[in-house]
Amino acid sequence: MTGSERPPRARWLSTWTTRRWLRAGAAASLTVLALLGVTGAWVLARTESISRNLVDVRSPALTTAIRLESALLDQETGIRGYGITGSADFIAPYEEGIAQQKTDMAQLTELLADDRAGLADLKTVRDAVERWQERFARPIAAWPAGSPSPLAGERAAEGKKAFDEVRIALSGQQERLRAERVRARADLMGTMALRNVVFGSAAVLVVLLTAIVFEGLRRGITRPLDQLGADARTIADGDFEHPITPTGPADLRRLGGEIEFMRRRLVRELAFSEEARQRLDAQAADLQRSNAELEQFAYVASHDLQEPLRKVSSFTQLLQRRYGGQLDARADQYIDFAVDGANRMQVLINDLLDFSRVGRMHNTHQSVDLERVLERTLSALSVGIEEAGATVTHDPLPTLVADPTQMGMLWQNLIGNAVKFRRPDAAPKIHVTAAREGELWRFTVTDNGIGIAPEYADKVFVIFQRLHTKDTYSGSGIGLAMCKKIVEFHGGTIGVDTAYTDGARIVFTLAPEPPADPGPSTLPEADRAGTEQSR
Numbered sequence: 001m002t003g004s005e006r007p008p009r010a011r012w013l014s015t016w017t018t019r020r021w022l023r024a025g026a027a028a029s030l031t032v033l034a035l036l037g038v039t040g041a042w043v044l045a046r047t048e049s050i051s052r053n054l055v056d057v058r059s060p061a062l063t064t065a066i067r068l069e070s071a072l073l074d075q076e077t078g079i080r081g082y083g084i085t086g087s088a089d090f091i092a093p094y095e096e097g098i099a100q101q102k103t104d105m106a107q108l109t110e111l112l113a114d115d116r117a118g119l120a121d122l123k124t125v126r127d128a129v130e131r132w133q134e135r136f137a138r139p140i141a142a143w144p145a146g147s148p149s150p151l152a153g154e155r156a157a158e159g160k161k162a163f164d165e166v167r168i169a170l171s172g173q174q175e176r177l178r179a180e181r182v183r184a185r186a187d188l189m190g191t192m193a194l195r196n197v198v199f200g201s202a203a204v205l206v207v208l209l210t211a212i213v214f215e216g217l218r219r220g221i222t223r224p225l226d227q228l229g230a231d232a233r234t235i236a237d238g239d240f241e242h243p244i245t246p247t248g249p250a251d252l253r254r255l256g257g258e259i260e261f262m263r264r265r266l267v268r269e270l271a272f273s274e275e276a277r278q279r280l281d282a283q284a285a286d287l288q289r290s291n292a293e294l295e296q297f298a299y300v301a302s303h304d305l306q307e308p309l310r311k312v313s314s315f316t317q318l319l320q321r322r323y324g325g326q327l328d329a330r331a332d333q334y335i336d337f338a339v340d341g342a343n344r345m346q347v348l349i350n351d352l353l354d355f356s357r358v359g360r361m362h363n364t365h366q367s368v369d370l371e372r373v374l375e376r377t378l379s380a381l382s383v384g385i386e387e388a389g390a391t392v393t394h395d396p397l398p399t400l401v402a403d404p405t406q407m408g409m410l411w412q413n414l415i416g417n418a419v420k421f422r423r424p425d426a427a428p429k430i431h432v433t434a435a436r437e438g439e440l441w442r443f444t445v446t447d448n449g450i451g452i453a454p455e456y457a458d459k460v461f462v463i464f465q466r467l468h469t470k471d472t473y474s475g476s477g478i479g480l481a482m483c484k485k486i487v488e489f490h491g492g493t494i495g496v497d498t499a500y501t502d503g504a505r506i507v508f509t510l511a512p513e514p515p516a517d518p519g520p521s522t523l524p525e526a527d528r529a530g531t532e533q534s535r
Helices: 008-014 018-085 088-111 116-141 150-154 156-236 250-323 329-357 370-380 382-388 404-420 479-489 525-534
Strands: 366-369 391-394 399-402 429-437 440-447 494-496 505-510
Touching: 018 088, 018 116, 018 150, 018 156, 018 250, 088 116, 116 150, 116 156, 150 156, 156 250, 250 329, 366 370, 366 404, 370 382, 370 391, 370 404, 382 404, 399 404, 404 429, 404 440, 404 479, 479 494, 479 505
Parallel strands: 391 429
Antiparallel strands: 366 399, 429 440, 440 505, 494 505
């Protein structure tokens, strides 16, 4: 057998669970206690039986035998005195002895009912007394009082011999009764000693069983659980490489194995998480570098591109004013194309800068009354609204914590689009609603314009995506993309209600509080001032 192999018995015991060990221990303890209880009960019953026999049989029987002897001696003395003197005074002890003899004989018969040897001794005494009384006592007692009985002298030797036989029988009976009583007392003392030994052993065994049970619980349950708890605390303190060694009964070893499996899985998950975190850190660094490049692009767009673009626009406009009408029609058309392209390029750059500033330049969160912001927006769009004959209505709007500039840009783009994309044959009607929906506020901007086809419901929120040509509807295609960026910056969502078919309905949500502060812009103060001036 190799050192790693377990003997069959050890392998068998190693499969026992805590419950099985407890059952086996409890069964063994109860068996031992039951045996001790049965032995103790037997010893107590034996002690009681011997004690009862000694007290109720042996001692009373010896006492009664002694009284019987005294009664017979009284008879012998009285009958002998009556036979010699003939005096009636001697006949009374004899008669009293006869009565006492009958009583004692009956009591001894009852006491020795279960003792054959005792009954045999009593019969011997009774026979001897009967012979003495028949040959000596009764004939003399039958003699008339007043004169001595001649039979007293004639049968004196015979009477003495017969009463000697009675004495011998009484002596043998008493000796036997004394021996039985001594034997019963010895049995009682021995049984009491055995009782003391049994109950002392029971007490020792109970203490020993208690110690074995506590030691078994300590080694089989408490110590493995303490070890498991110590290993778990070590792991909880951050030492995830600390192994868990399963010990104890089978179920505790299985528990330790499961916890060890969980520890290994956590170690793998932590390693994977650490690797993912490192990748995320690298991606975050890349995003930060990309954001820095985008901000640098915004800086270039606001300074380096704006200046030559302004020169191109200024000189093409100057060329148009000075030489307009002096060249042929095609030259005038080319000049108009150049002026229009320069102007649209300048508008596009400004819109792109505004789009990049959302969440970066405009990040002043404060309590904003959206109803007042909407009124200011309508005032700013009043010329276009009047020209289109539009009607704008709204429900009561809430007050939120938001960036007021971004909220103004949101209303301006949504209301401006609703006015711009109107039907030629109907005056624009625009309605704004607001309702609390869980933790968010839900807003809708509904118009009766040309609407948005369902297949373009997502496309309209992509930057530079246009559904119409610039000749049909002006614009850069940034408005709804900017609205989406503003709404998401404030913890909400925006979309088109495709179920509404009488125009367009834009639905968006806003959080009462901003989700997080993205932090200040990384552009220098000069750049921010330049970008503000470029607007």
